[in-house]
Amino acid sequence: MSSWDGLDEFVAVAECGQFTAAAQRLGLSSSQVSRQIARLEETLQTRLFYRSTRRVALTEAGQTFLQHCQRLQDAREEALRAVGDLGSEPKGLLRMTCAVAYGERFIVPLVTQFMSRHPLLKVDIELSNRTLDLVQDGIDLAIRLGRLQDSRLVATRLAPRRMYVCAAPGYLQRYGRPHSLSELSQHNCLIGSSDHWAFQQDGRELSQRVHGNWRCNSGQAVLDAALQGLGLCQLPDYYVQEHLGSGALVSVLEKHQAPNTAVWALYPQQRHLSPKVRQLVDHLKAGLAHLG
Structure with a gap:
């Protein structure tokens, strides 16, 4: 007997509460379902059901076995759908x-x-x-x-x-380049959706509140202000990479750059x-x- 034989019959009987109803669900005869359950119990060397003339009820072993069998059925169906979907057209x-x-x-x-x-x-x-x-x-x-x-x-x-703190060369020429997080208080920070910037120091992540005379909850607006030399900004890579490459912006505080x-x-x-x-x-x- 295969280790899979009888599992579907067992689940059907447990869920229907009757051999006849389970047989109808599976398209089998009641005698076929009964034989498979008997073989399964013989293989497991334990009783799975209490039987009466009208209904069947799960034993304690049957209740435990049912939970595992239902998970196996779900995993089997998922595997079949996954393979079948490999060539399926999205719609x-x-x-x-x-x-x-x-x-x-x-x-x-x-x-x-x-x-x-x-x-x-x-x-x-x-x-x-x-x-x-x-x-x-x-x-x-x-x-x-x-x-x-x-x-x-x-x-x-x-x-x-990746997050960058950067500024236009003209701003850094006028106000100097910050070399530590404590120096941020001496700079005009262009604030976007948050006035707390992410950094790391001594291997620890930290959040530092910054201050400035300009704020807008648009990353593009923060970028434009930084390009015009209004102050320091902290923005994700997709905003600033092009401008860092061209020299329109300069990255600062690299050793404190926030973890990716x-x-x-x-x-x-x-x-x-x-x-x-x-x-x-x-x-x-x-x-x-x-x-x-």
Whole structure:
């Protein structure tokens, strides 16, 4: 007897509470189901059911065995779907969200490229700097930046994300280059969505409050102000890399640079991702690696 024989019959009887109903569910005769259960009990050397003329009830061993068998059935179905989905065409509606600036610059172009290859797919993208509730709002996929907070979500790392403190050469010529975190208080810091900047010192991560005469909750606006020489800024790599390369901005406090975070794809916890989500996540990961 195969170690798998009788498992489906056992689960069906346990869930239906009757051999006849279980046989109908499986499309078998009652005698076939009964024989499989008897063989299974013989193999296990334990009784799985208490039997009466009208119903059957699980023994303590049967209750324990049922939990494991149901997980095995779920895993088997997941494996079959996963293989079957390898060549499946993404289709239907996919709802996703991302922060505005990063979404406009990187994510939306990659999603548009993906849709051109999969015309049966419909995508609804909400660009928002608010953290939306994926479960409550019915969102299939979120692109998040930085560190993760919501343990209810499954995450796939798409790309690294590095923070830079930098300024225009003209500003540094006028006010000097800071060499320690304590010197930040002597500089005009361009504040974005937070007045606390992330650093590391002596191997420890820390958050330091900064001050300045300019504030705007737009990364692009902070970048423009820094390019005009108004002060120091702290921004992610995708805002400043081009300008650091051209010399329009200069990186400072490199030894205190914040530990790398990441760009993440998040989706509600589930055992099996649909082809549309799984294939789009793969496409985004490859596309962002190419851009990097």
